[in-house]
Amino acid sequence: MRRTILEGVFAGGFVAVAAGVLFARENPATGYESSVYAGTPSATWAAFALALAIAVGTAIVCRGWYQGVGIGLGTLTVTAIVSLPVIRNYRYAGMGDAMTHLGWTRDIVGGKLEPHELFYPAVHSIGSVLGEVGGIPVERALLITMVVLFVPFLVFVPLVVRNVSGSAAAIGFGAIVSWMVLPVNNVATHMGVHTNSNALFFVPVVVFAVVAYLRRRAVIERLPLGLSPFSVLIFLSGVALLLIHPQQMVNVVVLVGAIALVQFLARRRYDDHPMLEHPTAYAHAAVLGLVFLAWSASNERFRDAISSVVYGLFAADVGAGTEVGQREASLAEIGGSIGELFVALFLDAAIIGLIVGLFVLAMWLGRTKVERETAAFVTYLALALIPLGGILALYFVGTPTMAFRQIGFIYVVLTILAGVAVAHLAGGLGRFVTRPGANAIVALALGACLMLGLLTVFTSPLIYDPGQHVTDQQFSGYESSFEHAAEDRPHAGLGYDPYRYDHGLYGLEREDVLSGATIETGEVDPDRFGAGNYSGAYHGVDYYLTVTEYDLTREVDVYQELYYSESSLAELESSPEADKVISNGEFSMYAVDGTE
Structure with a gap:
């Protein structure tokens, strides 16, 4: 495609996003809306659809600077969709935990509560600062905070994929999968002022720091005491994640600990392997774990959470199976079904999970042509899913809400792996059809999953859960x-x-x-x-x-x-x-x- 035509297409995409935002802004919510999708003008959705179509196509086909522009266009569009409650002048969104978080933020603004007195004060502190500096109501400041903490997910997923693979195709596919927002399942993770969910979107920042530390080993980058700048970034981003929500910090400690264990086993098993050239993550896993324990051990909320999990493990009427049975009975009475709800909430996630699982299995069996360095990083992340899955099993028996929160974290990891997996899937299809044909098939499939993912990023009657617009x-x-x-x-x-x-x-x-x-x-x-x-x-x-x-x-x-x-x-x-x-x-x- 000629440069002038491509630049014109990009210009049209960005104009479409701007127009969509303008249409939405000019049609604010005048009363309660059960669905932000139905309340937003059709012109906005048409404009966003055009922008996403351009973004998907260029993220897959283009390379270099133009691929970055295409990824930027998609990131901007998805951010605009997530920002619709702000754009359309919602007073607030969220009637459960979000209201309690609003109350704590009011206390901080009013001087009745110090941020460090909260177990996870980051969201409330950011909201307080935005409200005071911007001169806006606390409710609006928290909705903006939700968006601020969401953006790192879209930015850092393709950056992590770039460090893991280095393949331009993988970077583009990774960006597209991140636009599906798979960590949100609307069972226990939500798009709103919900600190546990907000923390999920910050996890790729920590993973980026870990991968960058393992991959980039220039001696001249060392800081005093032999510290790598990326080690400092790991610790700082880990502490930031801890202050957003400690549960996701636990998962990061498990992830880094699993990487450290794989490195230890590789050093005992191999004489020549890319993992042997990576700096060890032993100290990082230990320090992050100690920081978490120091912050959490004396906190009553942490002890209560542990107690509830232990109680759930031994209670006969507690567990995800019991909850699913109750939901299934209720859905049947109103003409719905668990199968229908699964399609709406989890079909795109199931497809991506299956693709990643088959790719990792094929790679370990030697059926794919993956560079040894890339294979090492894929192995790190894939094996880390084993202990993360073990935690999921415990939660599934004990506390269903925690189980679905754990699924949210697992899908942060799967989103990163999906970039590499889908790139190899497209490459494999290219052996049976032309490469452009393979890209077109994969683009259409990802586009369908993207549409389904964005249709359920907010609650709505579509998933039998009306929006919590206040x-x-x-x-x-x-x-x-x-x-x-x-x-x-x-x-x-x-x-x-x-x-x-x-x-x-x-x-x-x-x-x-x-x-x-x-x-x-x-x-x-x-x-x-x-x-x-x-x-x-x-x-x-x-x-x-x-x-x-x-x-x-x-x-x-x-x-x-x-x-x-x-x-x-x-x-x-x-x-x-x-x-x-x-x-x-x-x-x-x-x-x-x-x-x-």
Whole structure:
């Protein structure tokens, strides 16, 4: 392709991204949106689709500077998609842990909490700084923080692949797979203000430092005391990851420890191997492990997390199998299935995982032409998946949420390996068809996976989980409800405990903060509520019931009245047991008299 034509194509791609952002910005959310995809104008999606089509094609076909521009175009487009809550002026997004993180950030801004008093203060500290420096609300600052911590994933995955392989094709394919955002599974990892998920996107920075340390051995780069600059980068990036979320730091320690163990075994087994020329990672694994233990051992949250895993291992009714069975039964009642949900959430991940697994097996059996240096790095990362998989097995039995978080980390590693694997797949196809034909086939397959991955990067009714968009009306409604409510009267919701809003609005560093359950649970009993027994639906006591547009969308439209029916909600309006005391269009609160 002639240079002028190619540059014109790139210009069109960047103009498309700019136009898509402009269309989205000119159409902000005016009320609660159950799907950011449906709420965003079609023109935006058309523009982003054009930009991604150009990015995929040029990342595969072009080399050198132009390949970098193509990767940059794709990175910019995916970043714009992830930034849609910011671009479309969402007040906030996230009603669970995200609200608690918002509360801690408010406490830091208000001087009620020092960052070092938190177990993982990085997200809150960055949000505080952005809010203070930019003069923007804390909610918006945290949404921007989410984007800031996401970008390193898109930037460093192709950089790691470049150090692992050096193949231009592998770099391009690695970049495309990173755009699928496979670490997000919307079971336990999410695109939002969720520190564990935010930490996943920083992991490639640490992996880049490790790979660069192993590969680049110039003596003139040494610092005093014989330290490599990349050793310093490993320690600094490891500490940064620890402060974002310690669980992912544990996985990095296991990863580096596995590399160190492979090096030790290679030195005992081989006389001539690329691994023998790599500097050892023994000290790095030990130092990172000690840093983690020093930070975590005395922390109560860490001890509680360990206790919950141990309890789950021995409890008969805890585990991913139990949870999957419960989800399958609920989905069947509303016309869905686990198979359908698997396709939406995990099909692209399963395809990439299968490609990587077959490639690694073929490489170890000597069926591929891989340079010895590249094979060494692939072996490092592939063998590290064994202990990481062992941790996954423990989590799977003990705590399902932790299991799916572990899958998120594993897919960070698989995303890196996918660049090399898909490049060899395309090369293999080139022996049966022309090389351009092989590239076209792989590009189409990756494009389909990319579309599926980006369609599920945010929650939406497509995966039976409406978006957790928090509007101004919801915030103002909860603020009024907490300020004017009687102190001895608990708050309850429909399948959702309102205490998180108390965290988000007022922080957690005060005496009267609501706990994780106002009495025993913050949810009204669906059976009694559905039968019209509003007085007895919440432990028989007087209570406040909050109903938001999010609740109605989830229970009526998405869950199809599985737990709470539209008729029972309508009858609540005229019930003598309930008195509507707050209403603003998207938020209603009822004072309900109990039976006791």
